[in-house]
Amino acid sequence: MEKSIERGLEMEFDSYMREVFHMKEVDIREYSPLTLAYIGDSIYDLVIKSLVINGGNKQVQKLHAETSSLVQASAQSKMMRTIQEILTEEEHAVYKRGRNAKSVSPAKNQSITDYRRATGFEALMGYLYLNKDMKRLIDLVKIGLDGLKEEQ
Numbered sequence: 001m002e003k004s005i006e007r008g009l010e011m012e013f014d015s016y017m018r019e020v021f022h023m024k025e026v027d028i029r030e031y032s033p034l035t036l037a038y039i040g041d042s043i044y045d046l047v048i049k050s051l052v053i054n055g056g057n058k059q060v061q062k063l064h065a066e067t068s069s070l071v072q073a074s075a076q077s078k079m080m081r082t083i084q085e086i087l088t089e090e091e092h093a094v095y096k097r098g099r100n101a102k103s104v105s106p107a108k109n110q111s112i113t114d115y116r117r118a119t120g121f122e123a124l125m126g127y128l129y130l131n132k133d134m135k136r137l138i139d140l141v142k143i144g145l146d147g148l149k150e151e152q
Contacts, residue, residue, distance in 0.1 A: 014132055028130040033097040033123045040098075040126025045071055047141055070145070073110040073118035078151060079144025080121040086143065091124055098123025 017023065028036075048070045052063055069075060080095070087095065099120030110118075128137040 028127065031126075031130070033094070033101040034103060034119070036094065036124075036126035036130070037098050037101070037119050037122035038126065039129060040122035040124065043129045043137070044076075044122060044125045044141070047138065070148075073114045075148060076118035076121045077114035078148055079141075080117045082147030083140050083144050086140075087124075091127070094127040095120040095124045 018025075045067070048067055049063075052066045052070075055066075058066075084092070084095070097120075099116045101119060101123070103115075103119060124140075125137060128134070128140070
């Protein structure tokens with residue numbers, strides 16, 4: 001898809017949603033890193049679920065298992081290690097803010113290091129989504145997933 005068309009669709013969705021729900025314009029720099037991670041978790045989950053169902057119709061349990069393996073903190077942590085070297089300064093700063101944010105407690109069966117790195121990853125995903133930079137978000141997810149495949 002052409003860049004201008006792609007950007008137009010992103011803007012159209014965003015504009016329409018803002019219009020229908022009377023959403024105000026917000027400066028994303030004012031959001032806490034955990035708020036960015038909150039929305040980033042959902043966006044990343046949607047991307048992964050979209051990829052998983054694109055693989056074909058399966059039982060929901062199989063879809064869930066495949067999705068879970070890619071959205072867990074350890075997978076996100078590995079992806080972050082892969083993409084970290086290609087982040088812009090601004091993206092790296094967002095990641096670090098998310099990684100260093102004090103959250104309530106780590107997920108079960110995850111190391112603190114993986115959990116924090118995953119929180120930074122999710123904050124970055126949220127930042128890119130709220131910044132309406134879906135192309136960059138998708139490109140980074142692709143590179144991260146390719147890195148996961150290389151490790152296996």
